[in-house]
Amino acid sequence: MNTLSSNIFAIKRYALHDGPNIRMTLFFKGCPLACWWCHNPEGIDFSSKILFLAEKCLGCGECVERCPEKALCMTTEGVARTGDKCTSCATCVQTCPVLAHEATGKSMSVAEMVAEIKKELPFFDQSGGGITCSGGEPLCQPESLLALLQACGRLGIHRAVDTSGFAPTETLLQVAHHTELFLYDLKHMDSTIHERYTGVGNDLILSNLKTLGDNGHAIRIRIPLIGGINDDAKNIRATGAFVAGCKGVQGIDLLPYHPSATAKYRKLGRRYAGAALLAPTKEQVADTVEILKNYIVDVNIGG
16 A cells, blocks of 8 residues: 555545535546536646746745755746756745745655545544545546555545546446445536537446446436536436436536636646636526436535
8 A cells, every 4th residue: 555656636624515524535636538617727637747826936045945956046037947857846845935836736655645534534433424536537546546445445434436437447347346436427418519528528438327327336426517518408308317317326416617717727827718618597507407306306506
């Protein structure tokens, strides 16, 4: 367990919308999808990098002096980084007194993750909560994910995996043996439209969902509701009908789109494909819930 590590871009304590009760959510870096509306853009890339936030910099030069690779220098516009020298060791992140340097990911061994999880055991015990592995796409780091889930199982911790379902079926089923609940995303029922807005078709995703249910695993469906993309009645009815035909589905969580990730994209220097997307109105959300309840009784807004 000690030799395996994961690239993690965030750990959220006291999470209330990533599965039942009070949870710790660990966000794994790297995702094979490129959803226009992704609200965790720092989790898309598989590799980590160091961001420099010039507006925070005091110009003290401490990071320049401490950089072991001599990859930093002071300029009239602040600290400059030499890309081919920087190894993303995060010494500058740890050094800067005003957090002007920020890492988009951190390598953590399974043992280190378990040590952090153990700190939350009293909350899990009191609430019946546990851990949720999210991302990015946690199934893209299968060996360390599996080791982490196994370690938490030995501690009697409830385990959930939040996934797009776009992963080898064999990997998904291996992970399923050590997972109490899947939070499974469904973005669109039309594979061509799905590929247009996420970069991949949905054949494998839908097939994996049925396979999970057929093998007796518990699932909650998550639907990001995006105005003008997947909120039309035809797609919602098709989604409800498909889900109703899948075993193991306990309910649906409807996640209305909001543009709150705009600042993240700006900080990362990434183009935000979802900048012009529409947040559904309250009436549209209510109409969607009513349609879905014709197929699944348990439909919630939010996680």
